[in-house]
Amino acid sequence: MESSDVYSFGVVLLEVVTGEPPIIPGHGHIVQRVKQKIVTGNISSIADARLDAYNVSSMWKVVDTAMMCTADVAAQRPVMATVVAQLKEGLALEEAHEERVDLENIASDIVSSVSTFGPSPR
Numbered sequence: 001m002e003s004s005d006v007y008s009f010g011v012v013l014l015e016v017v018t019g020e021p022p023i024i025p026g027h028g029h030i031v032q033r034v035k036q037k038i039v040t041g042n043i044s045s046i047a048d049a050r051l052d053a054y055n056v057s058s059m060w061k062v063v064d065t066a067m068m069c070t071a072d073v074a075a076q077r078p079v080m081a082t083v084v085a086q087l088k089e090g091l092a093l094e095e096a097h098e099e100r101v102d103l104e105n106i107a108s109d110i111v112s113s114v115s116t117f118g119p120s121p122r
Helices: 003-018 030-038 056-069 080-116
Strands: none
Touching (some): 030 056
């Protein structure tokens, strides 16, 4: 895949993560907007607010990957195989997070169920 295709893919990743269009009149290009937000170190300022439950490390991995794809110098952009590997790492982080959340929810359900099944008054 050519570096211009990798750049375009990076823009699409940023659109998905932020929920924003690539260009907002008066606010510039999505790459510049995300660069400004990265400086804050707060992923929630970048991630679409409609994405309520996500693993922070996973989200940073996707944003970092997208930013590598949109590097100003084409020669500094990764090949698509590297992009895929990075996104797979991010997906693994997200899946591990979801499994932990599921286990926590199950444990919470068990605890609340046990507490409601205590001895009944006679």
